[in-house]
Amino acid sequence: MSVETLPLGESFTWRYPESLQRQGHQRQSYDAEIRWDCFGEGPPVILCHGTPWSSFVWRRIVHELAPHWSVYVWDMVGYGRSDKPDGDVSLRTQGELLAALIEEWKLETPHVVAHDVGGAVALRSHLLHATPFASLTMIDVVALRPWGSPFFKLVAEHADVFASLPPNLHRVLVREYISGASHQGLAADVLDALVEPWIDAGQAAFYRQIAQADERFTAELEGRFGEIKIPTLIVWGTNDEWIPVDRADRLAAAIAGSRKHLIRGAGHLVQEDAPAELARVLAEWLHTHR
Secondary structure: OOOHHHHOOOOEEOOOHHHHHHHHOOOOOOEEEEEEEOOOOOOOEEOOOEEEEEHHHHHHHHHHHHOEEEEEEEOOOOOOOOOOOOOOOOOOHHHHHHHHHHHOOOOOOEEEEEEEEEHHHHHHHHHHHOOOEEEEEEEEEEEOOOOOHHHHHHHHHHHHHHOOOOOOHHHHHHHHHHHHOOOOOOOOHHHHHHHHHHOHHHHHHHHHHOOOOOHHHHHHHHHOOOHOOOOOEEEEEEEOOOOOOHHHHHHHHHHHOEEEEEOOOOOOOOOHHHHHHHHHHHHHHHHHHH
């Protein structure tokens, strides 16, 4: 296993569920290849990335957890090395996909660790699709309104215009945007790896997933946080400029019995700003609930 790249040697063909189609949902149907892999042996832990990331952000965490856990990583549809179809890649679809993957992997009660919009994906899978988890860790997650930067709103209104930008301008925009997620600053090779999936054929996909970001997919969750009975850990970087740290307090107050851990000096992309502390916190938490 290369901890620098996470090869994602397995795949799963995602098909829009026919059962939901019969319920009258008017959504575009498609097949997509979802890339995933599992490293290590032991109780299962699933790592869910956010936007505009991929499983790449978990490479150091996988290295630390794999000696004691079966660590599952995957790229959401429309992200990373998974297919990027011209269709629905919303949080609604991603939540359905996570539930389908857990069934595909035949996991009864995995531990789930989620970052950014991966938090909303995990919450939708657990609360709306009744997917059982052993525990849930949420790291700088999208879960409470308001969310979505002015840039998100601008793209939502003009997605076709942004998708048509000259490639060199698009590359500069994506690099600047991604750079803002780190408080410590990203190494050049890390920034290159984070930008790469969104270049060339990925350009339209980058703006598509932003344009489909919609607060209604978290609004329907907010009144149900009291239903969460599993052990829950909330982790936040104190210098997150994308999602303010006050959301950690609000989430902790909404989920009875949850625990909170703040990582000093880390921005939104905690996996890059404080990988050693994050790995230690996760290892201790998972060991406690093994």
